[in-house]
Amino acid sequence: MRTQFTSLPGGTWLLGDLTVARFGYGAMQLAGPGVMGPPADHDNALAVLREVIDLGITHIDTSNAYGPRVTNQLIREALHPYPESLHIVTKVGATRDQHGGWPPARQPEDLRRSIHENLDTLGLEVLDLVNLRLGNAAGPQPGSLTEPFETLVELQKQGLIRHLGVSNVTPEQVAEARSIAPIVCVQNLYNLAYRNDDGVIDMLAEASIAYVPFFPLGGFSPLQSSVLSTVAGRLDATPMSVALAWLLQRSPNILLIPGTSSTAHLRENVAGAGLSLSDEDLAELDKIGPA
Numbered sequence: 001m002r003t004q005f006t007s008l009p010g011g012t013w014l015l016g017d018l019t020v021a022r023f024g025y026g027a028m029q030l031a032g033p034g035v036m037g038p039p040a041d042h043d044n045a046l047a048v049l050r051e052v053i054d055l056g057i058t059h060i061d062t063s064n065a066y067g068p069r070v071t072n073q074l075i076r077e078a079l080h081p082y083p084e085s086l087h088i089v090t091k092v093g094a095t096r097d098q099h100g101g102w103p104p105a106r107q108p109e110d111l112r113r114s115i116h117e118n119l120d121t122l123g124l125e126v127l128d129l130v131n132l133r134l135g136n137a138a139g140p141q142p143g144s145l146t147e148p149f150e151t152l153v154e155l156q157k158q159g160l161i162r163h164l165g166v167s168n169v170t171p172e173q174v175a176e177a178r179s180i181a182p183i184v185c186v187q188n189l190y191n192l193a194y195r196n197d198d199g200v201i202d203m204l205a206e207a208s209i210a211y212v213p214f215f216p217l218g219g220f221s222p223l224q225s226s227v228l229s230t231v232a233g234r235l236d237a238t239p240m241s242v243a244l245a246w247l248l249q250r251s252p253n254i255l256l257i258p259g260t261s262s263t264a265h266l267r268e269n270v271a272g273a274g275l276s277l278s279d280e281d282l283a284e285l286d287k288i289g290p291a
């Protein structure tokens with residue numbers, strides 16, 4: 001029997017009717033280089049996923065585009081049949097080309113196929129939460145999301161999806177989605193050094209909608225800052241722990257999905273994110289990424 005931690009930093013949040021620990025896990029880093037192909041060490045990837053569950057994490061973020069199919073298949077191999085408490089969140093709206101690019105796949109037939117592929121690779125009959133991912137690698141792009149979002153609403157009505165969210169979106173697109181159907185989360189780029197969404201976070205908090213920052217540790221170029229290192233040194237903590245603790249303290253509707261391919265980093269991040277940042281620490285950290 002695996003040891004279960006009873007509490008994770010940040011407590012819990014309700015995604016619609018699904019209770020999740022605010023400290024989750026992003027599976028993207030488990031695929032091969034450039035998020036293409038299998039991991040260098042298959043057994044290590046399975047071990048990371050099993051450690052996620054052992055630590056009490058109940059929210060895993062993935063996509064069939066990671067690998068493609070690789071992270072979904074690893075999640076299934078490591079964890080199926082899934083614990084009842086686990087909620088796997090996936091995203092649709094982009095596919096992969098042979099160069100590792102992420103071309104959009106947002107036509108109704110692309111989205112229907114992608115939902116069925118996610119169900120198949122994850123070994124599920126219903127997806128707990130699906131994010132419609134828009135924009136491109138440069139970030140959110142303006143434009144209507146009505147057609148693709150209505151397609152997902154239709155699939156939700158068919159019973160294939162429990163809850164909907166949107167990702168890589170502008171504030172206008174968040175409002176447009178909410179005018180069509182309820183959403184339970186927005187997943188956008190945000191971290192200590194990149195704070196474009198401060199207004200969106202506060203607006204969503206008032207509406208009890210989760211904000212799930214991707215690249216919470218800086219993504220492919222992990223955060224590096226002398227201010228962050230100084231604050232971490234003073235607290236006898238790692239810079240990554242401080243970056244995660246800062247997000248948990250930033251707003252109660254922020255859910256963490258930091259990625260790692262290392263069980264040691266995973267444990268370190270969970271252990272460290274519970275540290276309490278003082279007003280002085282926060283003021284100093286504010287110098288890194290002014291709104």
Ligand SMILES: NC(=O)c1ccc[n+]([C@@H]2O[C@H](COP(=O)([O-])OP(=O)(O)OC[C@H]3O[C@@H](n4cnc5c(N)ncnc54)[C@H](OP(=O)(O)O)[C@@H]3O)[C@@H](O)[C@H]2O)c1
Binds near residue numbers: 258268
């Ligand atoms: N919606 C979207 O468009 C979108 C886009 C990108 C990502 N995402 C989601 O967001 C999740 C998080 O993003 P991410 O994983 O790309 O970036 P991230 O969480 O910001 O950072 C991951 C990087 O940080 C490193 N790291 C983690 N813990 C560390 C530690 N304690 N010490 C040193 N380095 C550490 C990892 O390396 P190691 O592997 O060596 O630990 C990895 O290189 C993804 O897994 C994915 O699910 C969504």
